[in-house]
Amino acid sequence: MVPLLWRVLPILVLLISFALFFYQHDSHKVEGDECTLFPYTHYWISSKRIVTSQGIISGSVEINEGKIVSIVEGYGKQGNSVQQVLDYGEAVVMPGLIDVHVHLDEPGRTNWEGFVTGTKAAAAGGVTTVVDMPLNNHPTTVSKETLELKLEAAENKIYVDVGFWGGLIPENALNTSILEGLLDAGVLGVKSFMCPSGIDDFPMTTIDHIKEGLPVLAKYRRPLIVHAEIQQDSKSPLELYSNGDPHVYKTYLDTRPPSWEEAAVKELVDVTKDTVIGGPLEGAHVHIVHLSDSSASLNLIKEAKRRGDSISVETCPHYLAFSSEEIPDKDTRYKCSPPIRDALNKEKLWEAVLDGSIDLLSSDHSPTVPELKLLKEGDFLKAWGGISSLQFDLPVTWSNGKKHGLTLEQLSLLWSQKPAAFAGLELKGAIAIGNHADIVVWQPELEFDLDDDYPVFLKHPSLSAYMGKRLSGKVIDTFVRGNLVFKDGKHAAAACGVQILAK
Ligand SMILES: NC(=O)N[C@H]1NC(=O)NC1=O
Numbered sequence: 001m002v003p004l005l006w007r008v009l010p011i012l013v014l015l016i017s018f019a020l021f022f023y024q025h026d027s028h029k030v031e032g033d034e035c036t037l038f039p040y041t042h043y044w045i046s047s048k049r050i051v052t053s054q055g056i057i058s059g060s061v062e063i064n065e066g067k068i069v070s071i072v073e074g075y076g077k078q079g080n081s082v083q084q085v086l087d088y089g090e091a092v093v094m095p096g097l098i099d100v101h102v103h104l105d106e107p108g109r110t111n112w113e114g115f116v117t118g119t120k121a122a123a124a125g126g127v128t129t130v131v132d133m134p135l136n137n138h139p140t141t142v143s144k145e146t147l148e149l150k151l152e153a154a155e156n157k158i159y160v161d162v163g164f165w166g167g168l169i170p171e172n173a174l175n176t177s178i179l180e181g182l183l184d185a186g187v188l189g190v191k192s193f194m195c196p197s198g199i200d201d202f203p204m205t206t207i208d209h210i211k212e213g214l215p216v217l218a219k220y221r222r223p224l225i226v227h228a229e230i231q232q233d234s235k236s237p238l239e240l241y242s243n244g245d246p247h248v249y250k251t252y253l254d255t256r257p258p259s260w261e262e263a264a265v266k267e268l269v270d271v272t273k274d275t276v277i278g279g280p281l282e283g284a285h286v287h288i289v290h291l292s293d294s295s296a297s298l299n300l301i302k303e304a305k306r307r308g309d310s311i312s313v314e315t316c317p318h319y320l321a322f323s324s325e326e327i328p329d330k331d332t333r334y335k336c337s338p339p340i341r342d343a344l345n346k347e348k349l350w351e352a353v354l355d356g357s358i359d360l361l362s363s364d365h366s367p368t369v370p371e372l373k374l375l376k377e378g379d380f381l382k383a384w385g386g387i388s389s390l391q392f393d394l395p396v397t398w399s400n401g402k403k404h405g406l407t408l409e410q411l412s413l414l415w416s417q418k419p420a421a422f423a424g425l426e427l428k429g430a431i432a433i434g435n436h437a438d439i440v441v442w443q444p445e446l447e448f449d450l451d452d453d454y455p456v457f458l459k460h461p462s463l464s465a466y467m468g469k470r471l472s473g474k475v476i477d478t479f480v481r482g483n484l485v486f487k488d489g490k491h492a493a494a495a496c497g498v499q500i501l502a503k
């Protein structure tokens with residue numbers, strides 16, 4: 001007869017191991033945390049393709065309390081003490097995208113977009129930080145008080161991290177204490193328009209206003225970002241082209257020739273020469289948004305960079321994905337400013353993106369309501385100018401970029417590392433030890449149709465020119481500060497993104 005102890009011992013051992021197993025596993029679990037769909041604070045992400053700041057590796061990233069704490073090469077070698085592993089196999093693990101140019105339109109125009117829909121769409125697209133523009137919200141963000149309204153409006157509504165640009169308009173350029181108040185309140189920099197913005201309470205600035213603002217920005221070491229187009233005729237495009245057929249894209253294209261961009265860039269580089277080290281504007285930086293002209297304007301920027309000016313430039317996926325020749329009549333979804341130009345221009349823009357002459361990419365996500373986009377009328381001259389795209393930054397760039405030889409490292413540089421550095425976002429932009437665990441997991445090879453069944457989280461999916469397209473590069477999961485905020489088409493219950501303010 002086996003003594004009783006020997007008979008119960010295996011059961012006891014089993015029970016104790018179970019208890020230890022669950023104790024260990026529960027030790028990092030955050031009970032009832034609605035910020036994340038994976039409720040652990042200490043875990044590993046494994047994949048055979050991790051895009052780190054040191055190149056692509058096969059291995060694992062250790063995350064604890066929202067930050068990356070170690071990176072181990074060698075797939076499946078996380079070490080013995082590992083409790084939680086999310087194994088993504090062949091899927092690409094990359095820094096989350098940072099979109100430094102989005103118009104979320106809140107407060108005041110939540111019928112156009114809003115923080116909830118905008119940041120849900122961002123999370124679904126692998127974008128882990130956005131920087132919101134100071135217009136088309138109402139009131140526009142041009143003072144400490146209006147920034148406070150925006151911060152209040154964003155509370156508990158953001159699913160990814162959000163930074164804020166302020167606006168440089170004549171009023172605060174000529175009264176720098178308002179500008180200083182805005183900068184003290186935490187905007188990452190200020191944006192100005194050198195042509196009418198389309199928004200009444202965001203008047204345009206001339207180069208003289210810009211010259212007033214730059215010394216203040218130099219003191220704060222924050223960038224001026226500029227919509228660089230100057231109208232070349234005293235008559236408005238609508239007056240000038242009223243005889244053309246407004247349903248044909250070319251009619252609109254002709255209203256905003258590359259010379260508009262060139263004229264603005266010329267004035268800007270004349271000022272940025274003083275931003276060189278030792279120059280009177282040292283510390284100031286000028287960033288040109290959504291460059292469309294790949295010829296004269298780009299050459300002026302390249303020349304300024306060569307002489308050491310503090311200047312940078314972005315372009316947007318729509319200039320790299322579309323060309324004017326293929327825009328159908330009446331399809332105002334493609335209307336934006338500066339306009340989408342011809343196929344040759346697009347190819348030259350790609351060259352500049354790949355050789356680094358264009359520093360970074362951004363969406364210029366600028367939606368409106370279908371009625372103002374005039375989808376039914378198809379009038380290119382009267383429709384709102386703005387492309388709706390935030391959720392598709394990654395697959396659109398990848399689908400078009402891979403045809404031009406874009407690598408995963410370049411993609412990550414253009415969409416994460418460079419934008420983080422430009423906007424002064426600390427601990428972001430790369431999978432590196434100490435950084436926030438802002439991560440997108442995606443399948444570059446997976447193709448999908450952006451059809452009516454596709455889950456689009458933007459307020460007005462029908463406005464996007466990408467609807468109906470077939471794209472490759474599907475986002476699987478998105479992490480923001482270690483929180484799994486989007487997984488398999490679903491968002492975390494609570495909006496736990498962080499507002500990023502400059503100090
Ligand atoms: N106000 C605004 O968002 N304008 C944007 N739309 C666009 O197409 N270009 C812009 O600058």
Ligand SMILES: [Zn+2]
Binds near residue numbers: 227290
């Ligand atoms: Zn603009």
Ligand SMILES: [Zn+2]
Binds near residue numbers: 103133364365366
């Ligand atoms: Zn914009």
